[in-house]
Amino acid sequence: MADQQNLLAEQRRALILDEVRRRGGVRVNELTRRLNVSDMTVRRDLDALAHRGVVEKVHGGAVPVAEPSTHEPGFEAKSGLEQSAKEAIAGAAASLVQPGSAIALSGGTTTYALAQRLLDVADLTVVTNSVRVADVFHAGRNRTDAAGRTTVREGAASVVLTGGVRTPSDALVGPVADRAIRSLHYDLLFLGVHGLSARAGLSTPNLAEAETNRRLVRSARRVVVIADHTKWGTVGLSSFATLAEVSTLVTDAGIPAGMREEITEHVADLMVADPAPAAHRP
Template identity: 80%
Template sequence: MGDNQNLLAEQRRALILDEVRRRGGVRVNELTRKLNVSDMTVRRDLDALAHQGVVEKVHGGAVPVAEASTHEPGFEAKSSLEQGAKEAIARAAAAMVVPGSAIALSGGTTTYALAHHLLDVPDLTVVTNSVRVADVFHAGQRRGGVSAQSAARAGAATVVLTGGVRTPSDSLVGPVADRAIRSLHFDVLFLGVHGLSVEAGLSTPNLAEAETNRQFVRSARRVVVIADHTKWGTVGLSSFATLEEVDTLVTDAGIPQVLRAEISEHLADLVVAGEPDAPGPAPDEPADM
């Protein structure tokens, strides 16, 4: 891992999590040597990762949480994780949206954060299978005190919500959703994921959601995955796309350099939100809402 003395805490923890998942467990003394930090720092990092529920502390080290590949957390549980990272990713992704375009937003808490940043982008057509995302646009119109017809004339988004069966994360999936998405074509798909890795690509614990996401990918001219650094190395039950099918990955500054190099070997475009070359406002500037 090299000399990581100056890594930010989030970057250091991402490296630790990657090491735990790849090796099936690590010892504290191994991490202190590899990361060039104190024993106390490593233990604090392991405490933080254990609090997030991604590792289990054992005597002298940590092991991966024995979470089934079919486990799917609910929307509220996922919303509480990595909120700052999701907000930074949402700002960077919103800067990629062109007024008047047709876009798709899959289900997930990061696409939900993105939806809030799209309320003032004029003349969008938004296709989504997320009840939560659709509610963001509906609530935005209600706060403006306009009807759906008036909103359309004023340049507010036209939202197409697919039918389907609701998942624990409030996405609509299954044959009804698949048929609706298959008949449409959109300029950009913003796709949230349960996990991504070199070997498994993009994956989810929900088989029906995997098929719905496949239809999303097939119907999009451009695929943008929006995922915080903790999703890297996570593998769900069903893969639905390879990394090579992704045009852009938007992630956060918690992703370590060693992982960035690995990701860049498989992706055409990696955007790290909050860094100088990322789209949108700098971290200390207010977003233009």
Template identity: 80%
Template sequence: MSENQNLLAEQRRALIVDEVRRRGGVRVNELTRQLGVSDMTVRRDLDALARQGVLEKVHGGAVPVVEASTHEPGFEAKSGLEPTAKEEIARAAARLVAPGSAIALSGGTTTYTLARRLLEVPDLTVVTNSVRVADVFHTAQRTTGRRPGAATVVLTGGVRTPSDSLVGPVADRAIAALHFDVLFLGVHGISVEAGLSTPNLAEAETNRQLVRSARRVVVVADHTKWGTVGLSSFAALHEVDTLVTDGGLPAEARAEISERLRRLVVAGEPEDDEEPEGPEED
């Protein structure tokens, strides 16, 4: 299968997931007409999406997966979801980072993708509670040698979660003693009512501390996170300065977010041209 065919399959599957979530279920024959592909292609797409855990196959179609608010997927499971959107979001978010900044990156697959985009930004100080994010910088420096301008990385301690974040009192105390210019925050869910939420209670408290220690808060989240609610809320929307998301976010959601946040950046769209979020002037 060619690279272009792979991309088309990914786009097609994203549309299927959106339809399932929007309508509460879809039928195979409806999808074949809507997408202009064969019955076999649709069934393969549904098989792949069911393996990823984002929908459930039923006779003749598919329905949403009903997850408990405490369900927390592992890092590998989340890595396979919306990869193109995460790359676009990371590219847009990286443009908000000024050389010489002190930034924080929370755990998550989108912040992990962003970390790889930040390897060429000089003189960063990076605070993170993500083992995966720290490994991005460590591996790059081990492979190429520590060059002038390479990032200084501060990895908090703590108890490891299924998503490879370090949380709990040890992490909270370490973060409370620090102050950074910008926090880039991945989320499990985001909504008007619940704000930012996670299924992990200890992670919620650590995320609260990250928010308290940041001058600016930038949430990096693809459109599928909108409307998802985890067990514990850790920040209201008014505490967020910027949301960086992808073009799949519905118009109604954009309007609601724009009413509550200072800035909405949709990767690849004209608003995606802001100045870097550097250190503030005294």
């Protein structure tokens, strides 16, 4: 029951955040009527959203927190956000990968979660500009037997790590990365994003990362964006792809129905992943 209540709370807070961003502010009494919950419940939801730094509480309601379009949080700061949603998204996205595929993973905490789900998929070739993703596959490449001997695990992924300049998100970007990616071709690109919207498409606060992401998109046969519900409506400094270039968007159940309708107007395939109950999470 507790897990169900938590999931309902996440969905309710996603609806509140959507209203705040869409209207520029909400009042507590409006939310109690719309959501059919108590004043105390709404205030707890606003406290939780304010603690995450996505709204600012004001007398009688809340308004959005306007982050600069150049603000780029680091990997550690992002890794603690929406963890259950990222795990659910990673599980759904992993189902798209076939043994023997050539895939690419961009930088980000959601692609990092996906990498951990792909360690048991045999004979992958993985192109990545993420130091963290490369570390996951490197750590999973070897196995140690009872005698303490270390050998390469059968079917372990072959990893191509691009060079480049490291960003706060531990992605490698810039001309070196761009040249490496330009000569490659892969079946699937799994792309984490800072923000996505109908108007701005896919965007990032980092100009060099935007160009590297453009290269990643151009080299992919199919583009899969993996992003939790909080990314919808966020716009970074530089756009690098339109929603029309996205084959599949994998997101979580916290995304409100209104957002789903808007997304499906632009993206052919929308996958919504439900977080597993806490007792069943790996």
